[in-house]
Amino acid sequence: MSDLATRDYADPAVRAQLVSEVDRAPGAAKPDPILVVDSVVRHFGGMTAVDVDHLEVQRGIITALIGPNGAGKTTFFNLVTGFDRPSQGAHWSFDGKTLDKTSASSVAQAGMVRTFQLTKSLNRMTVMDNMMLGATEQSGENLVKSLFKPLWHGQEREIEERAKELLDRFKLLAKKDDYAGSLSGGQRKLLEMARALMTRPKMIMLDEPMAGVNPALTQSLLGHIQSLRDEGTTVLFVEHDMHMVRHISDWVVVMAEGRVIAEGPADSVMSDQAVIDAYLGAHHDMDLGDDALLEEDAVKEMADEVAREEAEGKA
Amino acid sequence: MSLTEDLTTGSDKEQADRTSRNKLLYAAGGLVAFLVALALLSHVPGSTGQIAASMLRVAIQPQTAALAVAVIGLNIHFGYTGLLNMGQAGFMMLGAYGFSIAIWKGQPMIVGILAGFAAAFVFALLLGIPTLKLRGDYLAIVTISAAEILRYTGRLAKLENFTGAAQGIPGSQYRGPFADLSFLPQDTNWTFPFTKLTYPLTGTDDWWTRLVAWLVVALCSYFVFLLARSPWGRLLRGVREDEDAIRSLGKNVFAVKMQALIIGGLFGALGGIIFILPSSMQPDAMGRNLTFFAWTALLLGGAATVFGPVLGSILFFSVRIFLQGITDAVLPSGLMNTQQTEQFAWICIGVMLMLIVIFRPQGLVGDKRELRFNV
Numbered sequence: 001m002s003d004l005a006t007r008d009y010a011d012p013a014v015r016a017q018l019v020s021e022v023d024r025a026p027g028a029a030k031p032d033p034i035l036v037v038d039s040v041v042r043h044f045g046g047m048t049a050v051d052v053d054h055l056e057v058q059r060g061i062i063t064a065l066i067g068p069n070g071a072g073k074t075t076f077f078n079l080v081t082g083f084d085r086p087s088q089g090a091h092w093s094f095d096g097k098t099l100d101k102t103s104a105s106s107v108a109q110a111g112m113v114r115t116f117q118l119t120k121s122l123n124r125m126t127v128m129d130n131m132m133l134g135a136t137e138q139s140g141e142n143l144v145k146s147l148f149k150p151l152w153h154g155q156e157r158e159i160e161e162r163a164k165e166l167l168d169r170f171k172l173l174a175k176k177d178d179y180a181g182s183l184s185g186g187q188r189k190l191l192e193m194a195r196a197l198m199t200r201p202k203m204i205m206l207d208e209p210m211a212g213v214n215p216a217l218t219q220s221l222l223g224h225i226q227s228l229r230d231e232g233t234t235v236l237f238v239e240h241d242m243h244m245v246r247h248i249s250d251w252v253v254v255m256a257e258g259r260v261i262a263e264g265p266a267d268s269v270m271s272d273q274a275v276i277d278a279y280l281g282a283h284h285d286m287d288l289g290d291d292a293l294l295e296e297d298a299v300k301e302m303a304d305e306v307a308r309e310e311a312e313g314k315a
Numbered sequence: 316m317s318l319t320e321d322l323t324t325g326s327d328k329e330q331a332d333r334t335s336r337n338k339l340l341y342a343a344g345g346l347v348a349f350l351v352a353l354a355l356l357s358h359v360p361g362s363t364g365q366i367a368a369s370m371l372r373v374a375i376q377p378q379t380a381a382l383a384v385a386v387i388g389l390n391i392h393f394g395y396t397g398l399l400n401m402g403q404a405g406f407m408m409l410g411a412y413g414f415s416i417a418i419w420k421g422q423p424m425i426v427g428i429l430a431g432f433a434a435a436f437v438f439a440l441l442l443g444i445p446t447l448k449l450r451g452d453y454l455a456i457v458t459i460s461a462a463e464i465l466r467y468t469g470r471l472a473k474l475e476n477f478t479g480a481a482q483g484i485p486g487s488q489y490r491g492p493f494a495d496l497s498f499l500p501q502d503t504n505w506t507f508p509f510t511k512l513t514y515p516l517t518g519t520d521d522w523w524t525r526l527v528a529w530l531v532v533a534l535c536s537y538f539v540f541l542l543a544r545s546p547w548g549r550l551l552r553g554v555r556e557d558e559d560a561i562r563s564l565g566k567n568v569f570a571v572k573m574q575a576l577i578i579g580g581l582f583g584a585l586g587g588i589i590f591i592l593p594s595s596m597q598p599d600a601m602g603r604n605l606t607f608f609a610w611t612a613l614l615l616g617g618a619a620t621v622f623g624p625v626l627g628s629i630l631f632f633s634v635r636i637f638l639q640g641i642t643d644a645v646l647p648s649g650l651m652n653t654q655q656t657e658q659f660a661w662i663c664i665g666v667m668l669m670l671i672v673i674f675r676p677q678g679l680v681g682d683k684r685e686l687r688f689n690v
Contacts, residue, residue: 083559108565116563122556125549132546133553134564140546141566143574147541156546192560199564 009060010230015250018061022251024264027054034059034203034234035112037092040079042072042258049075050086051258057203062225062235064249064266066242068279072258073238074117077207081114082107095202109136111202117211117238121188121195123181127172130180130191131163132156134198163198170194170224186213186221193224204228206237210244222248246270254278342622342680346629350374353633354510366640368511370633375512379632380528381407381590382605386612386624387535388582394618395548396575397555399455402442403583404605405462408598409434410584412469412478415596418489427489428588435584438465439577447572462606469598483597493592497523521593528589532625535582540621542578551575552619611668617678626679631664638663 009015022028033056042050050072057063065073078084080092082104091100094112102110122130138159139145140152167173170190175183180191189209196204209225210218226248229235239245245252245266252269254262256278262269269275353374356367373379385407392398413431418424442461446453468474470481478484499522506513507522542548550571553561558568587601594600608631616627639660642651651659677683 081563083562103567104559104562105565105567108563113565114563116559120557120560120563122553122560124556125552129549129552133549133561133566136565138546141550143547143578146545146547147538149541149545152546195564 009232015061018058019251019265022058022263024262024268026260026263028056028263030056030058032059033057035080035092035094035236037080038090040076040086040090040092041088042075042079042084043087048258050079052076052255052260055253055260057234057236058251059234060229060232061250062229062237062248063251063253064245065236065238065253065255066240066245067255070257071255071278073255074207075258076255077114077205077238080107081112081205108199108201111200112205113196113199113201113203114205115189115192115196115207115209117207119185119188119192121180121183121191123179125180126177127167127180127183127191128160128163128176130195131167131176131198132159134195135159135162136199159198166194166197171220186217189213190217190221190224193221197228201233203234203236206235208238208240210239210241218244242270338680339622342626346626354507354512357511362640362644366637366644369640370636371510372512373636374629374633375525375529376632377524377528377593378590379628380525380532381586381588381592382609382612382631383532383586383625383628384535384589385583385586385605386609386616386628387532387539388579388586389609389613390618390620390624391539391542391551391575391579391582393613394620394623395543395551395555396572396579397451398447398572398576398579399451400458400576400579401455401606402458402460402462403579403609404601404603405458405465406435406438406580406583407587407590407605408462408465408469408601409438410587411591411596411601413584414588415484415489415591416477418492419484424492431584431588432581435580436577439580440573443573443576447569447576459603459606463603466598466602478598479596481598483595483600486591486593486595489596490592493527494523497521499523499526524593528592531585531589535585536621536625543621547571611664614668614671614676614678617681620678620680620682623678623680630679634667635660635664 009018018031022030035055035057037052037055039054040050040052041048065076067073075084079086079090080099082099082102085101089100091098093099094107094110097110099107099110099112108114122133125133138152139155145151164173164176167176170193172183172187172190172194175187180188183191189212193204193206193209206225209221213221222244225235225237229250237249249266252262252264252266253260254269254272254275256274261274261278262272264272350371353367353371357364357371359367385403388406389400389403392400392403410431413429413434414424414427417427417430422430438461442454442457446457469478471478472480474480475482504513505522550561550566553566554568554571554575561571562568590601612627612631613624614627615631616623616625639656642656642659643653646656671678
């Protein structure tokens with residue numbers, strides 16, 4: 001355990017070694033978790049959208065959060081980042097700090113920064129202004145100090161330089177004086193990610209970064225996410241695109257009906273029976289047009305199975 | 316390093332600052348040209364001269380300056396932060412009451428000014444705490460009703476010894492300390508060179524009040540300029556665009572909105588104090604109408620600009636006088652009498668507001684690009 005801090009997660013072999021040590025079960029303990037979540041529950045009326053008992057996210061690697069539509073991934077994101085409140089007493093901690101009842105802004109200040117499924121670029125501000133808003137601890141954002149330019153001018157220059165470097169990396173530098181509203185959807189995704197990086201996050205949470213992005217841009221987005229990890233940022237992302245999940249994630253957490261149902265490296269988790277059932281339904285290999293289904297034995301068999309499952313559910 | 320050398324000569328921000336400075340110069344130059352033209356036209360005999368003279372008088376009267384200050388505050392609310400304050404007249408009234416009551420009750424003028432500010436500060440806190448965490452519409456509902464509640468409270472007959480009830484407080488009760496500060500010669504025959512502007516008969520719309528009122532406008536504009544160019548101003552615009560995005564970057568959105576609400580409200584209070592200096596403290600003069608005048612002036616001049624509120628206020632008053640004067644001069648009095656032409660001018664103002672919002676939402680000096688995209 002002593003070598004945790006010195007591990008270089010840019011090396012695939014190190015990562016493979018790391019995940020091979022972890023138990024492949026929902027809620028498995030990680031060697032060095034950055035985010036630990038306990039009993040997060042959210043009801044919407046009578047429906048339970050999220051009910052996660054325990055989840056740990058390993059520091060320094062890319063963790064994917066997948067699951068069918070309505071599995072509660074985004075709600076879980078909102079809960080953990082303070083944009084929504086759990087229905088009952090929940091506990092989670094980030095990087096050693098307890099975040100049970102904190103506001104969205106203090107979660108971000110702690111170093112856990114998110115992006116949104118529907119991109120929230122500030123459309124009527126320039127790309128540069130978008131970026132500069134991301135910088136933290138700006139003395140010029142204090143009302144009194146803001147009146148005196150010498151108090152913040154130097155810092156403003158530094159922030160501008162850093163923003164330019166990031167924009168250059170995300171191929172947006174040429175657009176820096178354009179209004180964010182004039183960018184394409186994919187460019188806004190990039191801008192949002194770059195803006196989140198301006199806060200120097202310890203962990204970045206991307207909510208469907210690939211939704212609505214054309215395939216050419218997908219490739220470069222993937223590259224950006226991987227280079228983030230290689231520089232030491234923990235990445236947690238929600239995604240539907242299985243190719244992407246398989247391609248870049250080191251660890252995959254699967255949610256269905258609000259619960260974590262499986263965890264593991266991408267390859268093993270996708271062959272997990274619970275995951276296949278959640279995505280495709282338990283009877284996906286059965287031909288519903290098959291006359292055999294109408295025979296008495298088959299009907300009885302299915303009724304038995306339903307009764308058994310209900311009994312399990314009660315227990 | 317090579318990055319900055321290749322792409323920028325000096326800072327881009329400075330370049331952008333220069334463009335906006337040029338724009339400001341054009342707008343200010345246009346305004347001065349407008350006033351000079353009015354001054355020259357006022358020497359033309361006949362109704363043209365009369366209209367020009369009264370337009371000029373209205374354009375620089377202290378109450379126009381008072382509205383400009385209140386609009387500068389509203390601009391911080393709506394233009395920069397996106398707060399829908401529909402009760403700016405309430406803030407003005409609190410400033411005016413604080414000022415006039417304190418002096419009426421024998422306090423020095425500085426206490427009066429501070430009392431007005433304190434009242435507006437508390438009002439902003441009270442309105443902001445419950446509503447700023449909710450969607451924007453709630454603030455609009457609460458501000459418009461709170462302003463009306465204040466006005467009706469001020470009118471209560473039981474408070475006659477405190478607020479003067481519906482009659483209000485006559486200007487003579489509180490104007491003294493301010494008028495005593497004047498260092499201008501007390502010569503009622505003095506006219507501004509090349510104009511027909513003299514001390515009007517009322518003796519209240521005098522050069523001293525005009526001078527101080529417009530000086531305050533200039534200072535307030537400069538103050539807003541300093542705020543708007545700073546990272547704090549950027550934060551305000553960010554909140555206007557998308558609160559959740561700003562929250563996700565670790566900023567305290569509630570605190571920023573509260574600061575904006577309070578500062579804009581203090582400007583409103585200052586505007587209210589100037590508003591009553593040349594007249595009297597009457598609660599009904601600061602009802603919903605005044606709030607909507609402020610909104611019209613803001614949208615006319617251009618929201619989210621430093622100079623827009625000033626330009627908008629001046630044009631709002633003088634255009635109305637122009638419309639009224641023209642209809643009076645052109646239409647025979649059998650068709651529309653003076654009372655009707657006044658109402659007609661107001662109707663035109665309303666139509667104008669609609670046309671602005673539809674065809675030129677950025678106002679006269681606003682940046683069109685800033686309003687092109689739907690949020």
